[in-house]
Structure formats: structure tokens, C-alpha cells
Amino acid sequence: MYKEIIFVLLALLASNALAKDWWQNGNYYQIYPRSFRDSDGDGIGDLNGITEKLQYLKDIGFTAAWLSPIFKSPMADFGYDISDFYQIHPEYGTMEDFENMIKKAKEIGIKIILDFVPNHSSDENEWFKKSVDGDPAYADFYIWHDGKINEATGEREPPSNWLSAFRYSAWEWNEVRQQYYLHQFAIKQPDLNYRNPAVVNEMKNVMRFWLGKGISGFRIDAVPYLFEKELDRYNNYPDEPVIDNVQSCPDPDDGCHLQHIYTQDQPETFDMAYQWRELFDEFKKEHGADTRILLTEAYTSFENIMRFYGNGIQNGSHIPFNFDFLSNCQNDTKAPVLMEHIEKWLNAMPKDAYANWVLGNHDNKRLASRLGVQRADLFNILLQTLPGNAVTYNGEEIAMTDVFISWEDSVDPQACNANPDIYYAVTRDPARSPYQWDASPHAGFTSGDHTWLPLADDFKMNNALAQLRAPQSHLQIFKKLVRLRKEPAFQDGELQIKAIDDDVIIYSRQKAGSDLYVIALNLGGNEKTLNLRDNFALEFKAEVITASVHSQYMDGDIIDTTTFKLEPYVGIVLVGIK
Numbered sequence: 001m002y003k004e005i006i007f008v009l010l011a012l013l014a015s016n017a018l019a020k021d022w023w024q025n026g027n028y029y030q031i032y033p034r035s036f037r038d039s040d041g042d043g044i045g046d047l048n049g050i051t052e053k054l055q056y057l058k059d060i061g062f063t064a065a066w067l068s069p070i071f072k073s074p075m076a077d078f079g080y081d082i083s084d085f086y087q088i089h090p091e092y093g094t095m096e097d098f099e100n101m102i103k104k105a106k107e108i109g110i111k112i113i114l115d116f117v118p119n120h121s122s123d124e125n126e127w128f129k130k131s132v133d134g135d136p137a138y139a140d141f142y143i144w145h146d147g148k149i150n151e152a153t154g155e156r157e158p159p160s161n162w163l164s165a166f167r168y169s170a171w172e173w174n175e176v177r178q179q180y181y182l183h184q185f186a187i188k189q190p191d192l193n194y195r196n197p198a199v200v201n202e203m204k205n206v207m208r209f210w211l212g213k214g215i216s217g218f219r220i221d222a223v224p225y226l227f228e229k230e231l232d233r234y235n236n237y238p239d240e241p242v243i244d245n246v247q248s249c250p251d252p253d254d255g256c257h258l259q260h261i262y263t264q265d266q267p268e269t270f271d272m273a274y275q276w277r278e279l280f281d282e283f284k285k286e287h288g289a290d291t292r293i294l295l296t297e298a299y300t301s302f303e304n305i306m307r308f309y310g311n312g313i314q315n316g317s318h319i320p321f322n323f324d325f326l327s328n329c330q331n332d333t334k335a336p337v338l339m340e341h342i343e344k345w346l347n348a349m350p351k352d353a354y355a356n357w358v359l360g361n362h363d364n365k366r367l368a369s370r371l372g373v374q375r376a377d378l379f380n381i382l383l384q385t386l387p388g389n390a391v392t393y394n395g396e397e398i399a400m401t402d403v404f405i406s407w408e409d410s411v412d413p414q415a416c417n418a419n420p421d422i423y424y425a426v427t428r429d430p431a432r433s434p435y436q437w438d439a440s441p442h443a444g445f446t447s448g449d450h451t452w453l454p455l456a457d458d459f460k461m462n463n464a465l466a467q468l469r470a471p472q473s474h475l476q477i478f479k480k481l482v483r484l485r486k487e488p489a490f491q492d493g494e495l496q497i498k499a500i501d502d503d504v505i506i507y508s509r510q511k512a513g514s515d516l517y518v519i520a521l522n523l524g525g526n527e528k529t530l531n532l533r534d535n536f537a538l539e540f541k542a543e544v545i546t547a548s549v550h551s552q553y554m555d556g557d558i559i560d561t562t563t564f565k566l567e568p569y570v571g572i573v574l575v576g577i578k
Contacts (some may be wrong), residue, residue, distance in 0.1 A: 080185070119223075362432055495508070527566065
């Protein structure tokens with residue numbers, strides 16, 4: 001009897017030891033709050049609107065919802081310019097609304113992650129106002145400099161040639177303080193000074209405040225910009241060199257014209273990420289409950305992204321965002337290149353780390369517009385069947401596309417700082433249009449008479465409700481994929497992947513003792529006939545689990561694995577029949 005009890009206890013302990021933490025192999029959904037759901041009819045999405053729709057996300061199967069910034073802001077960059085890191089922006093609701101959202105999320109079992117913008121604040125933040133006035137506690141909260149005198153003209157000019165990500169000089173003169181301040185983004189977004197320990201401590205306090213409110217982690221914005229090169233012995237900042245291939249960015253006012261060797265990816269940046277991870281781990285020890293996770297956004301070199309995982313001694317980001325698909329995969333990318341990006345990440349990440357895959361966000365063209373509407377399901381199949389974590393931008397699950405936004409209707413500062421001739425190449429507005437909930441006026445996004453950005457023309461046909469009701473749709477496929485990821489083969493199974501030619505990728509997922517799944521993706525416009533038995537230990541028959549919406553194959557169809565016809569632009573998931 002006692003032996004039986006001990007055996008059961010040991011089995012339970014072993015099972016718990018192998019159990020994954022909530023965030024591992026998770027499905028993360030990015031919400032752009034301004035465009036998700038408007039509850040009060042003002043044309044702008046809000047927290048109560050998000051609360052209304054949390055059940056929709058839970059029904060699909062998402063692990064967590066990540067919200068783009070909701071803190072108090074004058075909205076010069078739509079929330080990425082924060083005037084109070086401890087308050088909710090009034091257009092989005094109140095602190096009570098936020099607390100109700102957290103309560104609802106906990107009730108239904110979905111985590112909430114907030115966007116954190118530590119590199120800069122708004123110039124309307126009290127910290128900046130006090131810094132301008134020379135308040136001793138805040139004088140060095142930001143990066144100030146006298147500038148330098150032009151020997152030829154005798155005029156004062158910025159201390160260096162550094163350029164903003166939004167074009168033009170990253171230095172702005174302040175008449176009150178009679179100095180320049182650094183802003184690597186909009187003029188109204190002064191950079192905080194992370195070489196000041198008071199800044200570091202204050203931002204950690206901000207994190208503790210919101211963790212205390214019940215969130216499950218932070219996605220950290222624009223991490224590479226945190227630190228700049230220190231002043232030299234002459235109290236100067238060095239100029240950054242022009243890029244080698246000037247023709248790729250000939251405009252001297254555009255940030256891409258320079259090599260950002262002094263304003264991005266400084267060594268101290270990685271240590272800051274490790275400090276934040278330590279804070280999260282300490283918070284869990286002190287307060288118990290679930291792990292709080294750190295996600296980092298860094299458009300940087302592959303080697304640097306890997307450093308965000310940790311340095312072998314200190315842990316770093318749980319999920320350092322993998323932007324390989326966003327940055328390097330286009331409509332004409334070939335299958336071998338896509339496969340190389342997958343293998344590169346899996347082979348380089350540290351042992352016991354988890355991969356992650358990102359196909360869209362609020363800063364890039366939508367998946368369906370960038371990679372082809374006809375291939376939207378194909379790439380969602382890829383996203384959901386690779387090992388690790390999957391990140392989905394709101395609307396990608398129903399294959400929303402970019403909305404044309406005229407120069408007159410543009411509100412994105414990245415576009416507004418350009419001109420009517422070039423704005424569309426840099427604007428982020430098209431991917432931020434309101435979510436398409438149903439075919440009612442204004443797509444069910446608002447009960448008001450307008451939306452803050454124009455709606456898509458196709459919302460009456462392409463919306464979440466229509467796709468939920470349809471027997472076969474992008475959303476139905478997506479839901480099936482999310483459920484499929486919970487199978488042992490996709491949780492822990494080995495990945496075997498190969499490119500058959502320039503168009504076709506095939507790969508398998510299998511865990512010992514589990515079913516063998518085979519995924520086939522045809523990126524090209526020609527039908528391919530494949531003998532899957534040449535590549536995998538399949539029997540002669542396999543069952544279709546799901547396929548792209550325009551495929552001839554239906555769920556449950558049985559196919560011949562020796563003469564399998566893979567249609568153009570189709571992705572398909574098969575399971576071997578024993």
C-alpha cells in the first residue's frame with residue numbers, strides 16, 4: 001500500500017517537473033487598443049472594448065493578450081509618448097476600467113501583458129518639465145548638451161549629426177534651459193538618461209507598480225535605443241558614419257542614412273535587460289503566483305537578439321522577438337531562404353530557451369498585404385506549427401489587409417514627417433485600421449458616427465462574425481491550428497524540415513509515441529506533386545487536419561502520400577494513418 005502511494009507521488013512529481021510554464025509554447029495576441037473595439041462611441045478603441053472581447057480571444061485559444069501602450073499620453077505618437085507612466089490614458093478609460101479588465105482576464109484564464117516604453121517619455125511628462133527647469137532631482141533625467149559652435153558661421157548647432165528614427169536631427173533646442181535635448185523618435189519624445197541611476201530606479205518602480213496591478217509581464221519597446229555613447233573627454237558626442245551603400249538610403253535627413261554605432265546596441269543595453277529579468281524573478285519570489293515574463297522588441301543584428309536571452313550567467317528576455325520573417329521575408333522569398341531563417345534561430349538560441357515567431361505587428365505592413373492574401377493561411381499554418389511561441393497581430397487571424405490612408409488622413413508621425421510623395425513608403429497607418437468585427441455600420445468597431453482611421457472597404461464580407469459562422473474560413477483554420485498546437489507532437493516534438501525546391505517547404509513534427517504530423521507549404525504559383533514517403537516515415541495514406549481556405553482538400557480527407565498534389569499558395573497539415 002505504502003509503495004503504491006510513493007509510486008503515485010513520484011509520478012505526480014515527475015509530471016509536475018515536466019509540465020510547461022504558462023508562457024512556454026504560448027500563443028500571444030497583440031492588441032492595438034485604439035483600433036480594437038470602441039465601447040463608448042467616440043471612434044477610438046478603449047479598455048472596456050477590450051474587456052468585451054476577451055472571451056473571443058479565449059475561445060480562439062490565445063494564451064495572452066499584449067496591449068500596445070495605454071498610459072497617459074498627448075498622443076503625438078499614439079501612446080508611445082507617455083506623460084504619466086502611472087496613469088491610464090483618459091481616451092482608453094480609467095484605472096477602474098483597467099482593473100476590471102484584469103479581473104475579467106483572470107476569470108476566463110487569459111494573461112494580460114502591457115507595452116512598456118522605457119527609452120523616452122513625452123515632453124509633457126512632469127519629469128521633463130522639471131528637467132527643463134533645472135530641478136536638481138531631474139536635471140539629468142534626460143540627455144542634454146550645450147551643442148557646439150560652428151567655426152565658419154559662429155552659430156550654435158546640435159552636438160552631433162545623430163538622426164531621429166522619424167527623420168531630421170535627433171537634437172532639439174530648448175529655449176528655457178538653453179540646451180539641446182536628445183530625441184531618437186519624435187521631437188515630443190525626449191530620451192531618458194539611463195546613465196543616471198535615478199532613471200533606472202524610477203523605471204523599475206513603474207514596472208513594479210503595474211506588476212502589482214496583476215499583469216503578467218511587459219513587452220519592452222525600442223530596446224536598442226536605451227543607451228548612447230558616453231561623452232568623450234572633451235564633453236562631445238561623436239558623429240555617426242554614413243552607411244556604406246549610400247544609394248540604399250541617399251536622403252541625408254533619413255535615419256537610415258547613418259550607421260547607428262553610437263546611438264543603438266550599446267553594451268549596457270543588454271545588462272539593463274538582465275536587470276529587468278532579475279526584477280521579474282524577484283517579484284515572483286516575493287508575491288508568488290505565475291511567472292511574469294519579459295518580451296523585448298529589438299530590430300538589431302541576429303547576434304544581438306540572441307544576447308537578449310541571457311549571457312550564460314544572467315537570464316534575459318523570455319521572448320526576444322524574432323523579426324526575421326518581418327525583416328527578411330518578402331513576397332518573392334524562396335523556400336530555401338525561409339527554411340534557413342527557421343533553422344538559424346533554432347540552432348542559435350540557448351539550451352532550454354524557447355523560440356518565437358512573429359509575422360506581423362503595428363509597425364509593419366499586414367501579413368496578407370505583405371506576403372499575399374492567397375498565402376495568409378499558409379503563413380499562419382507555418383506560425384502555429386513551428387516549435388516555440390507564436391505572436392499574432394490583431395486581425396491576422398481573419399486575414400485583414402492594409403487600408404489605403406491618404407496623405408490628408410495620415411496621422412502616423414513617421415508619415416507626417418515625410419511628404420506627400422514618399423509618405424506611403426513609411427506610414428504605419430494602413431496596418432492600424434479598426435478591427436472588423438461584423439458587417440454592421442463601422443464594422444461593429446464603434447456605435448459612433450466615425451472611426452479614428454478609415455475602415456477597410458471589404459469589412460462587410462471580411463469580418464470575424466462572418467468567419468465564425470462559415471464552415472471554412474481563415475478564422476476557423478486558425479482556431480484549429482491553435483488547438484493542434486496543444487498536441488504532444490507540437491509541444492515537444494522534433495522538427496525535421498527541408499526545402500524541396502524554390503517553392504515548397506515540408507516538415508514533420510513528432511514526439512516519441514505520438515502521431516506523426518507533416519506540414520507542406522507551397523509558396524509558388526504552380527501545383528506540385530510530392531511523394532511524401534521519400535522524406536518521412538509515413539504509410540501510404542494520411543489524413544488532412546486542415547488546409548488553406550482555397551484548397552481543394554477538406555478536413556478529414558484521406559490522401560495518397562506517394563502522389564500528393566500540393567496546390568499553388570496552399571499550406572496543409574497532415575497526420576499519418578497507421
